[in-house]
Amino acid sequence: MKKFFDHIDEKMVKFLSRISFLSLMVVGLVIVFFLFREIYSMITMAFQADSSTHYYEVLQSILSFFIFFEFLTLIITSIRNKGHVSLIFLLSLGITSLIRVLLTYHDQLIGLIAISSSILLLIIGVVVLKRFIFTEDKNEEHL
Structure with missing residues (x-):
């Protein structure tokens, strides 16, 4: 059975x-x-x-x-790796998306500070992942 x-x-x-x-x-x-x-x-x-x-x-x-180009890149990466996408790749997409929002957002200072802080947190996350989690991984595909 x-x-x-x-x-x-x-x-x-x-x-x-x-x-x-x-x-x-x-x-x-x-x-x-x-x-x-x-x-x-x-x-x-x-x-x-x-x-x-x-x-x-x-x-x-x-x-x-x-934005469409990055989503297409995400889909291509996902198809190539049989559904798996690197965490560093996803964080990098988030960073670039927030930078784009920062380029067009000019309304309030608090919003600018929040977006900038989010970018900084994501960059710190990428550095921590590269330095302490994926230390032996030399695959350049994440970057």
Whole structure:
């Protein structure tokens, strides 16, 4: 009886792994679509006559492009490593995302301090992980 349940367990894990892989592929394709849509938007904004008034729109479009690009990189890394993504890679994504938010956020000083503090905490986390947790790991893929 135990063999039967082990067999069902193995089949279920394979099935769910395939569903997860296919879902990542679909999400990746959707992100590629949005990535090209942002490229098209940036190109049309670049050829508009009065580009000085569209500064924040162009900046927002560029930042959106890089967000889609990072999510695509995350999906590619996840597919390559069979669903596993490095913690340092995820922290690095968080740092770059918060830096992008910091570039466009100009409303309140408290918000700027909170975002800056969050960036500092994530950087400290990356340093601690590299120095004390992953000391013997020389894999440059995390970075």
